[in-house]
Amino acid sequence: MNALTFENISVYRGKRQVLSIPHLEIAVGERLALLGPNGSGKSTLLLVGALLLDSAEGSMTLFDQPISKGKLKILQRRNFATVLQEPALLDMTVERNIDTVLKIHRISHLERQNRIQDWLSRLGIQHLAKAMPHQLSGGEAQRVAIARAFSTQPRILFLDEPFSSLDPRTRAELSGDLRGLLDSEAVTTLLVTHDLNESALFSDRVAIMDDGKIAAIGSLNQIDRCPSTPAVSDFLGHTLIEHNEIPEFFLKTFSFPDSSECISVNPEGIKIVAGSTESTSVNSATIHSIQALNGSARLILNFEGILLVSKIPLEDLTNYEIGSIVNFIIDPNSITFFGQNKTLAH
Amino acid sequence: MNLLLEAVQEAWSLISSGDREIFDITFRTLLFAGTSTIISLIIGLPLGIGLALMHFPGRSWLVSLSNAGTGMPPVVAGLVVSILLWRSGPLGSLGLIYSPLAIIIAQVVIATPLIIAITVAAVMSLNPIIHLQIRAMGANQIQYIFLIAREARLPLLVAVMAGFGAVVSEVGASLMVGGNLSGETRVLTTAAVLEVSKGRFGTALAYGLILIFFVIIIAAILTSLQQRSQRK
Numbered sequence: 001m002n003a004l005t006f007e008n009i010s011v012y013r014g015k016r017q018v019l020s021i022p023h024l025e026i027a028v029g030e031r032l033a034l035l036g037p038n039g040s041g042k043s044t045l046l047l048v049g050a051l052l053l054d055s056a057e058g059s060m061t062l063f064d065q066p067i068s069k070g071k072l073k074i075l076q077r078r079n080f081a082t083v084l085q086e087p088a089l090l091d092m093t094v095e096r097n098i099d100t101v102l103k104i105h106r107i108s109h110l111e112r113q114n115r116i117q118d119w120l121s122r123l124g125i126q127h128l129a130k131a132m133p134h135q136l137s138g139g140e141a142q143r144v145a146i147a148r149a150f151s152t153q154p155r156i157l158f159l160d161e162p163f164s165s166l167d168p169r170t171r172a173e174l175s176g177d178l179r180g181l182l183d184s185e186a187v188t189t190l191l192v193t194h195d196l197n198e199s200a201l202f203s204d205r206v207a208i209m210d211d212g213k214i215a216a217i218g219s220l221n222q223i224d225r226c227p228s229t230p231a232v233s234d235f236l237g238h239t240l241i242e243h244n245e246i247p248e249f250f251l252k253t254f255s256f257p258d259s260s261e262c263i264s265v266n267p268e269g270i271k272i273v274a275g276s277t278e279s280t281s282v283n284s285a286t287i288h289s290i291q292a293l294n295g296s297a298r299l300i301l302n303f304e305g306i307l308l309v310s311k312i313p314l315e316d317l318t319n320y321e322i323g324s325i326v327n328f329i330i331d332p333n334s335i336t337f338f339g340q341n342k343t344l345a346h
Numbered sequence: 347m348n349l350l351l352e353a354v355q356e357a358w359s360l361i362s363s364g365d366r367e368i369f370d371i372t373f374r375t376l377l378f379a380g381t382s383t384i385i386s387l388i389i390g391l392p393l394g395i396g397l398a399l400m401h402f403p404g405r406s407w408l409v410s411l412s413n414a415g416t417g418m419p420p421v422v423a424g425l426v427v428s429i430l431l432w433r434s435g436p437l438g439s440l441g442l443i444y445s446p447l448a449i450i451i452a453q454v455v456i457a458t459p460l461i462i463a464i465t466v467a468a469v470m471s472l473n474p475i476i477h478l479q480i481r482a483m484g485a486n487q488i489q490y491i492f493l494i495a496r497e498a499r500l501p502l503l504v505a506v507m508a509g510f511g512a513v514v515s516e517v518g519a520s521l522m523v524g525g526n527l528s529g530e531t532r533v534l535t536t537a538a539v540l541e542v543s544k545g546r547f548g549t550a551l552a553y554g555l556i557l558i559f560f561v562i563i564i565a566a567i568l569t570s571l572q573q574r575s576q577r578k
Contacts, residue, residue: 050482052478052481052482071486074484074485074486075484077481077482077484078484080482080484081482082479082482084475084478084479084482085475086473086475088473088475088476088478088479090476090479090480090493090496090497091496091497092496100483100493101483101484104483104484104485104486104489105484148483152483152484158482
């Protein structure tokens with residue numbers, strides 16, 4: 001059984017199509033993360049799924065039932081809970097915020113009291129029950145928003161970049177707690193995020209969106225190993241090289257499909273080695289810059305005018321200096337060949 | 347200078363002695379202004395919330411109209427209501443001209459655009475995320491409007507105060523449609539005008555001081571509300 005299905009969904013902003021989903025299924029209990037750059041259509045898809053934005057074309061089903069209209073649609077919306085980027089708490093105490101949503105869901109007074117106590121306790125914010133939203137820190141406010149969402153016992157949870165406005169420490173704590181709640185409640189989840197680590201923590205599958213379309217869907221590892229389009233490669237932080245810019249070494253070492261227009265190189269496949277360049281498979285490059293990203297480090301290598309990215313352990317960061325020369329090898333499996341925006345070979 | 351001092355002394359003496367006529371006029375002023383403010387709220391709040399939340403052709407024209415209405419001179423409102431209620435006018439058969447109801451109607455015409463305009467601005471100034479979150483919570487239309495109005499309650503209170511302030515201090519419309527009849531349609535502003543025309547500055551000043559007292563009370567409440575919202 002599917003929790004949600006989308007068929008030929010289109011959304012327009014003015015005359016511009018901002019979302020085009022020919023088919024998407026989210027199974028009951030599944031956690032799907034929507035990844036992609038700004039403006040790729042992630043949040044639009046989430047809003048359509050949460051019945052907060054009407055699509056111009058297409059149809060959806062909710063637990064295999066078609067989506068209704070008018071008042072019945074509002075009742076169907078009560079199967080969901082949504083946590084937005086901003087906590088969006090109402091101007092009332094924390095406990096009244098939760099009480100209000102439970103009243104909307106027509107929960108009895110006694111049950112409301114039980115759920116408020118339960119969820120405030122599970123999110124570790126019982127002491128904030130009487131606090132007003134302006135008295136809360138960003139992390140506390142987002143905890144209230146999560147407690148409010150879970151208190152309704154949603155069948156589908158929509159999370160739209162819920163941690164993006166939090167500092168790294170609060171983000172780590174809250175994401176760990178949320179992961180625990182998702183495991184214990186086994187709720188179907190659709191998460192929008194920019195963060196690859198977050199998507200790995202929260203999802204069974206990821207969908208990478210580009211220009212309003214799903215460019216790739218599957219496990220993050222699978223997509224990272226074999227990206228389906230240059231845009232997906234680019235989003236995952238792979239090095240994209242146009243055909244006319246491919247270094248001589250690549251052309252000699254790897255066999256290119258005739259119609260390949262560009263290649264991508266996975267940073268995991270570029271290994272820094274101590275060996276000399278006498279071996280034909282070893283090359284040297286200058287360190288152009290050093291980055292720390294998502295808990296790991298990346299060396300940006302200048303190789304014959306092309307900037308290649310190599311992923312290294314964070315603890316090795318101090319071993320390298322900008323401007324120094326390093327030797328590297330490339331795993332052939334880390335190269336993907338694209339022609340006409342499609343994968344040709346891997 | 348002597349004239350002013352004498353007027354102040356006389357005004358204070360009238361107020362402190364609990365003069366019956368002053369008490370009656372003050373009570374009538376508050377009754378008319380309070381009633382017209384409540385009616386304006388009943389009309390203006392739903393219209394303002396509707397204008398802020400709904401999207402339909404001509405909406406921006408209506409918002410502009412209500413904004414323009416905030417600057418309508420009370421004399422013009424009085425003139426329009428007078429023409430409508432005049433004995434030979436379209437509603438003349440109702441016999442309302444120079445009655446308390448005529449004053450209330452004129453004051454409703456003055457206060458309603460003000461309340462609509464402030465309500466529209468108040469609701470539209472809410473964070474759009476709040477609108478989205480309330481809908482995401484599964485609220486139906488009535489719950490949605492109620493929660494939005496609750497979120498905008500501080501600026502909506504400003505609308506109430508502004509509406510009351512506008513009608514309690516206007517003179518032109520009340521004079522035109524009420525006729526300043528003693529014991530019936532005489533309010534603080536029209537009474538003050540009459541007393542000045544008779545040269546009884548002390549009595550006029552007493553009315554003026556009571557009006558100023560109400561204006562200060564309204565300003566104090568508004569300031570308190572603004573400071574409360576700034577603390578958030």
